[in-house]
Amino acid sequence: MNEIRRVAKAQYSRATEEEKEAAKKFFQSLDGDCDGKVNLAEYKSLVRRAYTHESLFNCLDENGDGSLDFEEVLVLHYMQKCGMRICDGSCHGWLLGPYFSCTICEKNYPKTYDLCCTCYSGGKFDHHHSTTSFLDDRSMRMLLAKTMSTAQLGLPNDEVEFHNARNAWDAE
Numbered sequence: 001m002n003e004i005r006r007v008a009k010a011q012y013s014r015a016t017e018e019e020k021e022a023a024k025k026f027f028q029s030l031d032g033d034c035d036g037k038v039n040l041a042e043y044k045s046l047v048r049r050a051y052t053h054e055s056l057f058n059c060l061d062e063n064g065d066g067s068l069d070f071e072e073v074l075v076l077h078y079m080q081k082c083g084m085r086i087c088d089g090s091c092h093g094w095l096l097g098p099y100f101s102c103t104i105c106e107k108n109y110p111k112t113y114d115l116c117c118t119c120y121s122g123g124k125f126d127h128h129h130s131t132t133s134f135l136d137d138r139s140m141r142m143l144l145a146k147t148m149s150t151a152q153l154g155l156p157n158d159e160v161e162f163h164n165a166r167n168a169w170d171a172e
Contacts, residue, residue, distance in 0.1 A: 089119025
């Protein structure tokens with residue numbers, strides 16, 4: 001969770017004013033009694049169903065005071081915004097680190113089939129596609145990047161030149 005917390009805070013620190021305002025409104029939408037904190041009851045009644053696990057609330061509650069302040073809710077906002085995934089294997093835990101995805105099921109996002117490293121390596125899952133159809137998230141990202149054109153990536157010209165130079169270097 002600490003890595004996700006770091007990413008959420010870093011993203012917020014570089015966000016536009018509009019994005020920061022959206023995060024503040026998200027916090028305010030959860031703070032039903034406007035006391036500057038989100039308690040467990042508010043959290044369970046107002047958060048999307050997939051995120052209502054009390055264990056997630058406890059992980060978000062970094063200081064352990066039984067409520068979530070703005071920075072703690074910021075992590076939840078990030079998780080929802082980027083579509084954090086849950087392991088479909090036997091543990092059903094949050095995929096907070098590296099994970100494996102079925103490439104065949106990936107095209108049905110958000111109805112994907114994803115596994116934590118423990119469930120994948122231990123065979124603790126039952127899936128209808130072969131294990132050869134699974135890739136780890138980093139390999140999946142590299143595969144996606146190779147299939148996208150620079151126009152799809154929306155890179156400015158200097159980054160396109162860097163990208164082309166890097167591809168030429170990689171080809172040698």
